[in-house]
Every structure is written in structure tokens, then in C-alpha cells.
Amino acid sequence: MTSRDEDRFRPKVGPPKSRGSATRSPFAQRVLAEVARAGPPSRSGLLKSRKRGGARLGRGSVAARFAGGALTSRARRVVIKSRIVVFQGRGRQSTRDHKRYLEREGVDRQGGAGQLYDGSTDQADGDAFAERSAQDRHQFRFIVSPEDATAIDDLKSYTRELLKQMERDVGTRLDWVAVDHWDTDNPHTHILLRGKDERGQDLVLARDYISHGMRLRAAEVATQWLGPRTELEIRESLAREVSQERWTSLDRSIERQLHDGIADLRKFPLDAQSRFRHAKLIGRLDRLVEMGLAESTERGVWTVAPQAEATLRAMGERGDIIRTHQRAFSAGARDYAIFDATQPGARLTGRIAAKGLADELNERGYLIVDGVDGDAHYVALPPNADVAEFRTGSLVTVRGGADPRPADRTIRDLAENGVYRVDRHLAEARTHERNPEAFVQAHVRRLEALRRAGIVERVEEGVWRVPKYLIERGRAYDAKRTQGAVVELRSELPLKQQVRAMGATWLDRQLLSRSEVLAPKGFGAEVRQALAEREGFLVESGLAERRGQRMIFAQDLLTTLRARDVEQAARTIAAASGLMHRPVADGQPVSGVYSRSVALVSGRFAMLEDGVGFTLVPWRPFIGKRLGRPLSAIVRGEHVSWEFGKRRGIGL
Numbered sequence: 001m002t003s004r005d006e007d008r009f010r011p012k013v014g015p016p017k018s019r020g021s022a023t024r025s026p027f028a029q030r031v032l033a034e035v036a037r038a039g040p041p042s043r044s045g046l047l048k049s050r051k052r053g054g055a056r057l058g059r060g061s062v063a064a065r066f067a068g069g070a071l072t073s074r075a076r077r078v079v080i081k082s083r084i085v086v087f088q089g090r091g092r093q094s095t096r097d098h099k100r101y102l103e104r105e106g107v108d109r110q111g112g113a114g115q116l117y118d119g120s121t122d123q124a125d126g127d128a129f130a131e132r133s134a135q136d137r138h139q140f141r142f143i144v145s146p147e148d149a150t151a152i153d154d155l156k157s158y159t160r161e162l163l164k165q166m167e168r169d170v171g172t173r174l175d176w177v178a179v180d181h182w183d184t185d186n187p188h189t190h191i192l193l194r195g196k197d198e199r200g201q202d203l204v205l206a207r208d209y210i211s212h213g214m215r216l217r218a219a220e221v222a223t224q225w226l227g228p229r230t231e232l233e234i235r236e237s238l239a240r241e242v243s244q245e246r247w248t249s250l251d252r253s254i255e256r257q258l259h260d261g262i263a264d265l266r267k268f269p270l271d272a273q274s275r276f277r278h279a280k281l282i283g284r285l286d287r288l289v290e291m292g293l294a295e296s297t298e299r300g301v302w303t304v305a306p307q308a309e310a311t312l313r314a315m316g317e318r319g320d321i322i323r324t325h326q327r328a329f330s331a332g333a334r335d336y337a338i339f340d341a342t343q344p345g346a347r348l349t350g351r352i353a354a355k356g357l358a359d360e361l362n363e364r365g366y367l368i369v370d371g372v373d374g375d376a377h378y379v380a381l382p383p384n385a386d387v388a389e390f391r392t393g394s395l396v397t398v399r400g401g402a403d404p405r406p407a408d409r410t411i412r413d414l415a416e417n418g419v420y421r422v423d424r425h426l427a428e429a430r431t432h433e434r435n436p437e438a439f440v441q442a443h444v445r446r447l448e449a450l451r452r453a454g455i456v457e458r459v460e461e462g463v464w465r466v467p468k469y470l471i472e473r474g475r476a477y478d479a480k481r482t483q484g485a486v487v488e489l490r491s492e493l494p495l496k497q498q499v500r501a502m503g504a505t506w507l508d509r510q511l512l513s514r515s516e517v518l519a520p521k522g523f524g525a526e527v528r529q530a531l532a533e534r535e536g537f538l539v540e541s542g543l544a545e546r547r548g549q550r551m552i553f554a555q556d557l558l559t560t561l562r563a564r565d566v567e568q569a570a571r572t573i574a575a576a577s578g579l580m581h582r583p584v585a586d587g588q589p590v591s592g593v594y595s596r597s598v599a600l601v602s603g604r605f606a607m608l609e610d611g612v613g614f615t616l617v618p619w620r621p622f623i624g625k626r627l628g629r630p631l632s633a634i635v636r637g638e639h640v641s642w643e644f645g646k647r648r649g650i651g652l
Contacts, residue, residue: 328368352390370522409471456470
């Protein structure tokens with residue numbers, strides 16, 4: 001070595017050492033945190049804005065680029081679903097509603113209610129979290145589902161470790177609560193994260209971090225806990241995916257290799273691991289050919305259908321529905337069907353056998369309805385439907401919202417110069433309807449709903465002004481309101497309890513109308529048996545008489561049964577409250593403060609009070625949010641016309 005080489009100065013700089021402590025994070029993490037706070041760099045900088053929706057740059061944008069940098073194909077896999085909820089002034093209520101979903105019964109490991117936790121306690125105060133969130137602009141909601149959740153076992157500790165890592169990535173403390181759910185084939189964790197940072201400013205997470213970085217961090221933590229996947233685990237996982245009727249990781253690999261819809265796998269890989277995966281990709285493509293989603297054009301070359309992903313995802317959802325049916329009827333087989341709310345004239349009556357959330361992140365619920373047609377039906381509920389409102393065992397009618405309502409057609413046809421009159425309709429209905437008053441009142445209730453939507457106008461009692469395009473506007477109103485199946489409650493009383501109940505039951509209405517076609521199997525057979533037993537009870541009670549093969553029912557049977565039911569309930573309420581019961585006179589207005597609802601054999605009733613007396617009026621769902629407010633109503637049989645915030649007549 002020459003003297004010149006010996007004199008040459010060659011500094012060797014090592015990487016900064018991590019000297020993290022309880023108060024200071026490691027050097028690399030502090031750099032990422034400061035860059036995340038710094039805001040968008042110039043267009044000539046390293047991180048250029050991307051032309052797509054969402055936050056172009058927010059906290060975690062730099063960390064998202066480096067998250068999972070050391071992960072390999074052996075890393076544990078974690079699925080994360082995310083949703084950003086914009087509150088618009090409803091932060092407290094929205095959080096409480098979602099909290100109720102998360103803490104429902106049957107979701108924890110022992111089959112009990114879910115329990116919220118946070119970074120420091122296993123019993124977090126959900127109401128306090130909702131109060132803190134009251135004025136937040138938005139909230140992040142995540143579902144974290146590790147593929148090996150059962151092996152992780154302690155999901156609480158895993159979630160806390162993940163959130164600590166996220167705090168380092170985004171450079172701020174996070175305010176969050178979570179709950180673990182063990183009621184599905186894939187145990188998972190729901191996380192509610194406030195949209196505020198530790199300084200009280202709006203927390204903006206980079207889109208890349210939500211869609212990419214957070215998932216890689218979760219996989220990193222899972223891999224640290226369980227170790228990398230073994231070669232055997234990887235091979236078994238890929239082998240299972242070859243024949244699955246859902247969108248798989250093999251399909252994603254095929255998608256990445258597509259050029260103009262063509263997958264060319266003629267290039268043979270060199271190492272054993274790649275050869276095995278290559279063989280499984282070929283097996284998957286052959287399976288897609290069998291399903292009609294691909295076509296083999298020549299050896300090693302396939303053309304994949306454009307709709308392959310959508311079809312496979314739909315098949316996966318259908319498979320989930322089938323497993324849901326099987327869980328609901330584990331004690332007895334039922335033929336299953338999926339209720340199609342878009343099918344014209346779709347209608348179903350039956351008993352709620354099970355319920356749940358098909359999409360927990362977006363709170364989309366479902367019902368399993370054991371129909372009178374003998375089949376079990378999967379019913380997808382509208383987006384904002386509250387699953388808690390539907391009691392298992394209740395009897396419901398489900399209908400689609402695609403067709404125009406017959407009531408809208410009738411109203412339009414009877415309107416003269418855009419004016420519909422109740423008296424004219426009543427006169428016309430008496431010529432062909434068995435119960436014309438009830439028939440016309442059904443149309444009046446529809447008009448009341450359309451009036452609240454601003455579609456029709458009530459000129460005076462019994463006179464309505466309707467638009468020329470009533471049918472189209474009515475159908476648009478229904479579609480916007482339901483966005484799916486419409487579920488109408490027929491009875492909260494289970495079928496067996498109706499047989500000998502003193503009240504106007506759903507069975508009594510079926511005896512009078514015979515409106516349902518009952519199958520000789522399943523729930524249809526149960527209804528047939530219950531109807532026969534109900535007939536016997538009515539004969540015993542003197543409300544029916546057998547004449548040969550015919551059954552003669554007492555005149556005004558439903559009115560008589562309902563009056564007895566209400567009278568018995570009124571005596572009980574009067575004895576407990578000291579208020580005087582004032583019966584409803586048919587066609588006369590009543591008013592009072594809506595104090596509570598009362599569940600009777602004949603259905604649910606609203607209790608209207610004036611401080612001295614009370615009246616029981618048939619309840620309707622749309623008054624549920626008006627508890628404690630004055631209401632007025634006119635009762636005609638079972639049908640009620642409601643007025644809000646007004647007093648009619650001289651009181652009760």
C-alpha cells in the first residue's frame with residue numbers, strides 16, 4: 001500500500017443507533033414521524049401527489065412506503081377492511097349505534113356479549129369514547145382479520161401492539177377502542193379510531209397507509225408473534241385455493257400477469273418453490289375453464305373472462321350465505337333461497353329464524369326467514385336497517401321495492417283533475433271490497449307517507465292533491481327509502497303462543513283471509529297445524545262455530561278479540577299508574593303525549609297520556625322516534641292516521 005493510500009481519508013459512517021426510551025422513540029421512527037407532520041413536499045420532491053381520490057398526503061404516507069420492507073412471501077397474512085365515517089354533527093349517536101352492534105350477544109369466545117377494550121384496560125368505557133367523539137369531523141373504523149387469528153389466540157395484545165406501531169408511523173397518540181369477535185369462521189377485531197390527533201386537530205391518514213401500510217404493519221406484527229409461514233403451510237394454502245369458488249390470492253396473481261385478458265404461463269420457473277406455485281396457477285386456470293370463466297387457447301395460454309373477478313366474488317358471497325343457512329337450521333334441513341328484492345312482485349311471509357350482519361363494517365344486516373312456502377330465505381336488509389329491531393321468532397312479510405305500488409295506481413286512477421277524495425274511493429270500494437273502510441285506510445296511510453316526503457298535499461280532511469307522475473315519484477321514494485327488501489312486521493308473538501292467546505292474532509287474520517299459500521312442509525306445515533288448533537280455541541271461546549266442513553266465525557271477530565286484549569292490558573296499566581283508561585271511539589280524534597309503547601297479543605300499541613288519563617292506539621314504526629312528544633291520531637279499526645305536534649279535538 002502506498003503512502004498516498006495510507007493518507008487518504010475514508011470515513012465509514014454506520015447507521016444511526018436506535019436509542020429509544022419510554023419518552024423518546026427510536027431515531028428512524030422519529031424521522032418518519034417528523035416527515036409525516038411536515039405536510040406535502042414540492043412536486044419535485046420524493047413524494048409526488050397521486051391523481052386519485054382520498055387524502056393525497058397525510059400522516060403515515062412515508063411509513064406506508066417502508067412498512068413491511070423486510071416481509072417475504074412467508075409473512076403471515078392479514079386482511080384489513082377500512083371505512084371513514086363522516087359524522088356531520090352525529091358523532092355521539094353514530095358511535096353509540098355502532099358500539100351497540102359491536103357489543104351484541106354471541107360474539108365473544110364464550111358466546112357472550114362483546115366487550116370494548118383500549119390500550120390500557122380490558123373494559124373500556126364506550127359511552128365516554130362516544131362523548132369524546134361527539135364533535136369529531138370523522139371517525140376511522142377498521143376490521144383486522146389475521147389469517148392465523150386462532151393461533152395468535154390473544155387478539156387484545158396483538159391489537160394493542162398494532163396500534164402502538166401505528167402511533168409510531170403516524171407520529172401521534174391515537175384515541176381508540178376495539179372489540180374482538182369470535183362468532184365467525186375467521187376471528188377478527190373491530191377498531192374505532194377517533195379522527196383527532198393528540199393536539200386536537202383533525203387526524204388525516206394517508207390513503208396509502210390505510211390501504212397498504214396498515215395491512216403490512218399488521219402482517220409484520222403477526223409474523224413477529226408466530227414466526228414466518230412454513231413451506232408446508234404455504235403449499236397447503238395454495239392447494240386449497242385451486243378449487244375454491246371465490247376470489248383467491250391465485251386469482252390475484254393471474255390478474256397481475258394478464259395482458260389484454262391473456263395469461264401466458266409458458267415460461268417455466270427454475271426453483272422448486274416457484275415451480276410449485278406455477279403448477280397451482282395452471283391448476284387454478286384449468287378450474288376457471290371448468291367454471292366458464294376462462295378458455296384455453298393453446299398449451300400454457302388462457303383467455304380470462306373480463307367478469308371473472310365479479311363472478312368469483314359473487315360466488316364467495318353465495319357460499320357465505322349457504323353456510324349461514326346451515327348454521328340457522330343445524331337441527332333440521334331446509335331448502336334455501338335468496339330473496340331477490342329486484343324481482344317484480346317478490347313477496348315472502350314467514351318466521352325470522354336467524355339474523356346477523358353480512359357486512360359488519362357497513363352495518364348491513366340480513367334475516368333468515370323460514371317461509372310459509374317451506375323454504376328458508378336469505379333476506380338482505382337495507383343499509384340503515386337496525387337488526388336489533390327484528391326479534392327472532394317474529395312473523396314478517398318481505399317484499400321487493402322494484403314494482404310500483406298498487407295503491408299508487410289506484411290513487412292516480414281515482415284522482416279527478418289531480419284531486420283524490422276519500423269519500424269517492426269509499427263509495428267505489430263498497431261495491432267489491434269485503435272491508436271497504438280498511439281498504440281505503442290503507443291508501444290513506446300511503447298518502448300520509450307521501451305527504452311527509454313532499455310528494456302529495458293534503459288540502460283538507462279526506463281530500464288530497466296528487467301529482468301527475470305519482471307512480472314514478474312513489475317508486476323513486478320507495479327505492480331511496482329502502483334500497484332493498486321491505487320487511488313488514490306481522491306479529492312479535494311466536495306462532496305457538498298465538499294458538500290460545502286472547503287477542504287479534506296473525507292466525508286469526510289468516511283464518512279470515514286465507515291470503516297465504518301454505519306448503520305441506522317446513523314452516524308452512526307448522527302454520528297449517530296452528531290454524532287448526534286456533535279454530536278449536538275459537539270454538540271453545542264461543543267466537544266460532546263448526547257447520548259440517550265449514551267454519552263460521554263471529555261477526556267482527558278481530559274487533560272483539562282486540563277489544564278484549566286492550567281492555568285487559570288497560571286494567572293492568574291503570575292499576576299500576578293510577579291513570580284512567582279512555583277507550584278509543586272509532587273515527588274520533590285522540591291526542592296526548594306519547595309516553596311508551598306496549599306489546600300486546602294484538603300487536604304493539606302507543607300509550608298517549610294527558611296527565612289524567614291514557615289511550616292505547618295501534619303503534620306504527622315511524623312514531624318510534626317521537627317518544628315524549630305530543631301526537632294526535634284518528635283511529636278507524638286497526639288503522640290510524642297520525643298527526644305530529646298538533647292537538648286535534650278537545651283532548652282524550
